[in-house]
Amino acid sequence: xAPEPRFHALLHSIEATEAGLESAGYIANRQTATAVYLxxxxxxxxLVEGPAGVGKTELAKSAAAWLGLPLVRMQCYExxxxxxxxxxxxxxxxxxxxxxxKDRLGAELGEEPGLDAAxxxxxxxxxxxxxxxxxEPRPLLRALREPEGAVLLIDEVDKADQEFEAFLLELLSxxxxxxxxxxxxxxAVPPLVVLTSNSTRxxxxxxxxxxLHLHIGLPDAKLEGRILAARxxxxxxxxxxxxxxFVQELRGLDLRKLPSVSETLDWAxxxxxLHARELDGELVRATLxxxxxxxxxxETAEARLGDLLRASQQEAERRPAxx
Amino acid sequence: MTLPLLEFVRxxxxxxxxxSPAETIDAARAVEVVGLADRGxxxxxxxxxxxxxxxxxxxxxxxxxxxxxxxGFGAAAPPPPPDARPAGAEPPPGDGPGEGLGGGGLAAMxxxxxxxGLASAMEEAAAEAGLSDxxxxxxxNLFTRRVLERMGLEALEREIARLDGTPQGDALRRQRDWLRxxxxxxAQQNLRLFAxxxxxxxxxxxxxxxxxxxxxxxxxxxxxxxxxxMARRLAVQYGRKRWRSRRGQLDARRTIxxxxxxxxxxxxxxWKRRRVEKPRLVVLCxxxxxxxxxxxxxxxxxxxxxxxxSGLRSFAFSGDLAEVSAxxxxxxxxxxxxxxxxxxxxxxxxxxxxxxAFEAGWMxxxxxxxxxxxxxxxxGNRTDPRADVLARMADRCKQVIWLNPEVRxxxxxxxxDMLRYAPHCRVAATCAxxxxxERIVAGLLRxxxx
Numbered sequence: 152x153a154p155e156p157r158f159h160a161l162l163h164s165i166e167a168t169e170a171g172l173e174s175a176g177y178i179a180n181r182q183t184a185t186a187v188y189l190x191x192x193x194x195x196x197x198l199v200e201g202p203a204g205v206g207k208t209e210l211a212k213s214a215a216a217w218l219g220l221p222l223v224r225m226q227c228y229e230x231x232x233x234x235x236x237x238x239x240x241x242x243x244x245x246x247x248x249x250x251x252x253k254d255r256l257g258a259e260l261g262e263e264p265g266l267d268a269a270x271x272x273x274x275x276x277x278x279x280x281x282x283x284x285x286x287e288p289r290p291l292l293r294a295l296r297e298p299e300g301a302v303l304l305i306d307e308v309d310k311a312d313q314e315f316e317a318f319l320l321e322l323l324s325x326x327x328x329x330x331x332x333x334x335x336x337x338x339a340v341p342p343l344v345v346l347t348s349n350s351t352r353x354x355x356x357x358x359x360x361x362x363l364h365l366h367i368g369l370p371d372a373k374l375e376g377r378i379l380a381a382r383x384x385x386x387x388x389x390x391x392x393x394x395x396x397f398v399q400e401l402r403g404l405d406l407r408k409l410p411s412v413s414e415t416l417d418w419a420x421x422x423x424x425l426h427a428r429e430l431d432g433e434l435v436r437a438t439l440x441x442x443x444x445x446x447x448x449x450e451t452a453e454a455r456l457g458d459l460l461r462a463s464q465q466e467a468e469r470r471p472a473x474x
Numbered sequence: 475m476t477l478p479l480l481e482f483v484r485x486x487x488x489x490x491x492x493x494s495p496a497e498t499i500d501a502a503r504a505v506e507v508v509g510l511a512d513r514g515x516x517x518x519x520x521x522x523x524x525x526x527x528x529x530x531x532x533x534x535x536x537x538x539x540x541x542x543x544x545x546g547f548g549a550a551a552p553p554p555p556p557d558a559r560p561a562g563a564e565p566p567p568g569d570g571p572g573e574g575l576g577g578g579g580l581a582a583m584x585x586x587x588x589x590x591g592l593a594s595a596m597e598e599a600a601a602e603a604g605l606s607d608x609x610x611x612x613x614x615n616l617f618t619r620r621v622l623e624r625m626g627l628e629a630l631e632r633e634i635a636r637l638d639g640t641p642q643g644d645a646l647r648r649q650r651d652w653l654r655x656x657x658x659x660x661a662q663q664n665l666r667l668f669a670x671x672x673x674x675x676x677x678x679x680x681x682x683x684x685x686x687x688x689x690x691x692x693x694x695x696x697x698x699x700x701x702x703x704m705a706r707r708l709a710v711q712y713g714r715k716r717w718r719s720r721r722g723q724l725d726a727r728r729t730i731x732x733x734x735x736x737x738x739x740x741x742x743x744x745w746k747r748r749r750v751e752k753p754r755l756v757v758l759c760x761x762x763x764x765x766x767x768x769x770x771x772x773x774x775x776x777x778x779x780x781x782x783x784s785g786l787r788s789f790a791f792s793g794d795l796a797e798v799s800a801x802x803x804x805x806x807x808x809x810x811x812x813x814x815x816x817x818x819x820x821x822x823x824x825x826x827x828x829x830x831a832f833e834a835g836w837m838x839x840x841x842x843x844x845x846x847x848x849x850x851x852x853x854g855n856r857t858d859p860r861a862d863v864l865a866r867m868a869d870r871c872k873q874v875i876w877l878n879p880e881v882r883x884x885x886x887x888x889x890x891d892m893l894r895y896a897p898h899c900r901v902a903a904t905c906a907x908x909x910x911x912e913r914i915v916a917g918l919l920r921x922x923x924x
Binding site for chain 2 (some may be wrong): 165181182185186188189192193195198200234242243246352353356359360362363364365366
């Protein structure tokens with residue numbers, strides 16, 4: 152059994168994980184913290200699914216920041232293959248070196264009496280041009296070779312082809328990959344792997360089976376308020392409650408794309424930047440395009456603006472009185 | 475922990491989660507790491523390991539709550555009736571303390587109102603009796619009796635018989651009845667937990683193989699759900715842009731671009747590839763009495779495919795033909811079908827007339843990328859079949875697929891013109907059950923309509 156990595160001590164309980172992620176600015180619910188905790192202790196990757204902008208990618212970034220590990224990120228896309236994900240030979244350098252060494256090689260081999268002997272000699276040089284020196288590591292190999300461990304983020308794995316998904320299986324279950332010319336590369340410290348998916352297609356069962364499956368949905372008002380407080384420090388409590396309530400109400404409407412956490416944050420930052428003290432119709436109308444990305448959605452929301460604002464203002468008045 | 479965990483995995487499978495043995499092992503390891511003390515935490519943990527889609531998460535949660543609220547006696551259940559012996563009354567004469575109170579441990583526990591003891595005895599007896607194998611509701615009584623027997627019912631009955639007529643005997647009898655009710659409800663909970671999902675899946679399998687025209691009215695709603703789920707699965711699978719590579723044909727332009735990095739030496743050849751096109755469909759449905767039921771499901775299926783199709787226009791006919799795409803897009807199928815029926819239904823089929831109407835009104839809709847699907851039994855009530863129109867349609871479009879709810883052996887019998895139409899169709903197939911319908915549509919999507 153390999154010695155426990157340096158960050159092992161940080162992950163001693165689920166509560167510690169939750170607090171740790173919070174210290175890195177990521178407000179996790181208990182399930183998310185449990186996932187990170189288990190991912191480390193069971194040595195399993197986490198597959199995070201959920202709507203866009205709920206903080207799937209952010210989870211990996213915050214975990215890396217908290218644990219003090221390098222973040223190795225690999226963005227998936229259609230047509231992604233081994234040479235872009237795992238390793239590539241530096242062909243140019245290889246060509247250049249053969250050109251330069253041509254004379255030396257010729258001289259070396261020229262001394263040999265026959266063709267067979269020359270070939271034997273050439274073998275003796277070993278895998279001269281297929282050695283570490285000419286190997287260009289890509290994200291996956293880099294993550295495996297980090298001496299202290301790493302957080303490996305495989306972003307939007309659903310965008311990659313099915314073949315690539317199959318290729319990932321060896322890496323995800325054993326934390327090793329095979330490079331034909333060199334052999335098997337095994338991670339000294341297994342990286343913490345986070346895969347994210349927007350469910351544009353169903354991932355294969357084999358991949359899912361190897362992962363812990365975490366579904367992050369849109370947060371409830373309480374959690375969203377905490378996220379806002381952590382991420383937009385300049386916002387006053389009253390305004391924050393208004394913003395959260397407004398967005399929560401907005402999600403109740405029949406919209407094509409519901410605003411998610413990242414949009415809430417952007418909007419809160421916008422509102423703070425405009426030195427607003429509370430939400431009013433004019434302000435909201437002017438900044439609604441930060442929250443909603445479709446023309447039809449903006450129209451729907453504008454039609455209901457009065458109700459939405461009333462609800463959020465009540466929220467702001469009610470809370471302090473209740474205390 | 476292992477045994478309850480295995481039981482839970484079985485319950486989860488029955489609830490429709492696909493849990494592999496490897497995941498069961500993972501679950502056991504995860505439980506070891508987090509411990510059992512906190513139920514909320516256990517739930518989070520198992521949900522991470524066992525449930526792998528949003529849908530499975532929801533099922534998992536119901537199943538988890540059911541499983542762990544099942545144990546013991548429900549909080550709402552009344553405690554065993556207190557001993558009927560009036561306070562201060564002497565024990566029956568002749569009975570020394572502990573002497574007459576026989577009937578084994580079960581009777582003692584009932585007398586003491588030891589609910590925890592009873593609950594664990596029941597769990598134990600249930601495990602021995604194999605209660606988790608319960609499969610159908612008729613077994614509830616059987617399993618209730620088996621569990622009670624293993625808990626020591628016999629001794630209890632003897633004790634009740636011995637004390638017959640005394641207040642203790644009455645009390646004990648009441649307690650026995652209460653216990654029986656408890657065990658019975660326990661067995662029912664187990665039935666829900668372990669057998670519900672299986673029964674549901676069996677029903678779905680049966681429905682998929684039933685003739686669409688013979689589907690019961692009360693199964694209709696379930697069928698619609700099933701059709702939508704099938705369509706959704708196919709749409710997810712085929713909704714993306716797909717390429718099929720033609721190995722062996724070099725794509726010179728992309729090869730040069732790809733190998734620019736090492737001076738144009740072609741280390742990595744790039745092959746030509748062909749885009750698999752999403753099918754563009756024109757559907758003609760016979761909605762006369764004999765085929766109407768099938769038409770409903772075909773239209774529902776195709777309209778649920780949305781993103782996997784690049785175009786869909788629907789027409790309905792019986793005596794005459796009309797376009798119904800707008801009706802189908804505007805409202806749910808439950809209301810669309812009656813509207814379509816009002817428009818064209820309830821006439822006797824006239825295929826020749828309807829095909830001619832299509833040629834006159836919509837022939838330009840067909841181009842070399844459209845697939846025409848015709849659903850009908852080809853029985854035109856001895857009217858002119860106008861197979862020549864179908865031939866012209868087949869010339870214009872990519873292919874004609876004819877779906878006939880009748881089995882092949884009766885094609886061409888009586889007033890059926892099917893054999894006259896069949897030569898112009900690339901595929902003429904029997905389509906009477908949902909299973910057959912799915913196969914045909916899946917094939918269509920896979921090959922991109924040819």
